[in-house]
Amino acid sequence: MSELVIEGLHAEIDGKEILKGVTLCIKSGEIHAVMGPNGAGKSTLSHVIMGHPKYAVTKGDIKLDGESILGLSPDKRAKKGIFMSFQYPAEVPGVSIGSFLRNAYNAVSGKEVPVLEFQKFVKEKSEMLGIKQDFIKRGLNEGFSGGEKKKCEILQLAVLSPKMAILDETDSGLDVDALRIVSEGINRIKSAAGMGVMLITHYNRILKHVRPDFVHIMRDGRIVQSGEGDLAVEIEERGYASMG
Ligand SMILES: Nc1ncnc2c1ncn2[C@@H]1O[C@H](COP(=O)(O)OP(=O)(O)OP(=O)(O)O)[C@@H](O)[C@H]1O
Numbered sequence: 439m440s441e442l443v444i445e446g447l448h449a450e451i452d453g454k455e456i457l458k459g460v461t462l463c464i465k466s467g468e469i470h471a472v473m474g475p476n477g478a479g480k481s482t483l484s485h486v487i488m489g490h491p492k493y494a495v496t497k498g499d500i501k502l503d504g505e506s507i508l509g510l511s512p513d514k515r516a517k518k519g520i521f522m523s524f525q526y527p528a529e530v531p532g533v534s535i536g537s538f539l540r541n542a543y544n545a546v547s548g549k550e551v552p553v554l555e556f557q558k559f560v561k562e563k564s565e566m567l568g569i570k571q572d573f574i575k576r577g578l579n580e581g582f583s584g585g586e587k588k589k590c591e592i593l594q595l596a597v598l599s600p601k602m603a604i605l606d607e608t609d610s611g612l613d614v615d616a617l618r619i620v621s622e623g624i625n626r627i628k629s630a631a632g633m634g635v636m637l638i639t640h641y642n643r644i645l646k647h648v649r650p651d652f653v654h655i656m657r658d659g660r661i662v663q664s665g666e667g668d669l670a671v672e673i674e675e676r677g678y679a680s681m682g
């Protein structure tokens with residue numbers, strides 16, 4: 439059982455305060471959707487959780503299983519079991535998905551898994567997710583469509599099997615089939631590994647597949663409303679104007 443606790447978090451970038459007191463607690467096996475208008479600070483929150491060096495935390499704390507992670511570098515946070523997807527994943531020419539995944543796995547686990555053993559492991563995970571084997575041999579994000587990048591992220595999530603996953607707009611630009619693969623992937627990994635999920639999204643459609651336990655609305659650097667899944671439906675119907 440793991441717990442990610444964000445307590446009264448304030449953070450700034452280039453001297454401008456973006457997060458103005460965010461409090462949130464995510465436990466293993468829970469899915470928390472974070473919604474809110476453009477510029478509310480959702481991506482900032484995910485970068486600050488991961489320890490992006492451009493952001494300075496000025497107040498509050500982030501704890502994983504009772505211990506503050508604020509003093510840890512991003513790779514140490516990843517080793518502790520926090521995973522983050524990126525809104526705009528990078529292209530790394532010449533590195534296959536398979537070797538990228540193996541490097542990531544070795545770095546996070548601190549083990550050196552033999553290539554063949556790792557290939558078998560990735561094959562199992564990709565079969566679980568319905569991702570074809572040819573895909574793994576391709577260069578990381580090289581010429582990938584938006585949906586292929588997202589599938590790659592989900593495969594990475596399955597391989598690393600973190601305690602907590604922060605997924606920033608993993609659903610944007612997906613066609614219905616890719617949305618299903620990604621959503622079912624999140625559900626399967628969640629039930630297999632019991633991870634907690636922070637799912638940042640603009641759309642209720644992914645929440646029909648990945649049922650959130652909680653929905654939080656962020657606005658101007660704060661969580662202004664929290665509720666259950668029906669809050670996302672309400673937002674779709676009425677917009678953010680009526681909130682907070
Ligand atoms: N270097 C910077 N200097 C000043 N303000 C910045 C800087 N970087 C980001 N911001 C501002 O921080 C705010 C929060 O941005 P963030 O990317 O966290 O929003 P978001 O909620 O993820 O929005 P979206 O839904 O569009 O992805 C925005 O108003 C943005 O302009």
Ligand SMILES: [Mg+2]
Nearest residue numbers: 480481482525
């Ligand atoms: Mg964003």
